[in-house]
Amino acid sequence: MSRIVLPAIDQTPEASRPVLDAVTRQLKMTPNLFRIMALSPNALNGWAGLQGALMKTFDVKIRDGIALAVSQVNGCQYCLSAHTYVAGNMANIADDEIRRNRLGHADNPRTAAAVAFARTLMQTRGKVSEDDLRTVRAAGFSDANIVEIIALSAQYMLTNFINNTFDTEIDFPVVDSEVA
Structure with missing residues (x-):
């Protein structure tokens, strides 16, 4: 409620x-x-x-993947529902790829690196390891791109926290916060 x-x-x-x-x-x-x-x-x-x-950073699949990974870590059912709806219906991302993104994975290696980094960023509260940085850089992300991944993650975290605080009524098709 x-x-x-x-x-x-x-x-x-x-x-x-x-x-x-x-x-x-x-x-x-x-x-x-x-x-x-x-x-x-x-x-x-x-x-x-x-x-x-x-919105000028990365392609929609990377941005949506980051949104899904961050929302999964933060346990925001509202944002998981909203981002799943947008990813599937507006960005044409397949259900299986949405599931992988929520877990910090992706089919495309570059997207996978960004999504995994965002997930780790949330799990460690920004205290990522040298290996985490090395991995995302090896996927072709510059330090400026890493700042952008962090900024995107923070943007999604803000909405996660608002929804988790107020237990916002979900007005998108509801997605279970647990990944099947």
Whole structure:
């Protein structure tokens, strides 16, 4: 049961509306996560700025793989459900690949390195090993790319923490937080 009253769109601060409108246009709905984030225009607009900049990094399969791996480690059922829906329906990622991403794996070696690094980053709270860095660099990621993987992971962690804190009602097809 949700631990917050979801505001109606017209009850959100005016400064949050441009981001809410953009999300609604893109997804054809206003996810509950964004209704909660809209309570703080600073948080929502800060997230949107980071998300907009990071959309220019990597391809969608790497970004979605990182989202799935991070959300799995953080046990965020809302984000797992949302990212599974987006990965499968908007990015055309196969169900089996989504499952592998959640576990920190991928078919493509470059995607696998990024997803594994993001998973390890979350599990170790950023205290990755020299071997972890060596592995992601060997897959062709520059140090700038590693910073981008960290930034993407932090962006997804933010939404994981909001949803885990408020036990946000899931408004996507529900995905079990346990991997089959």
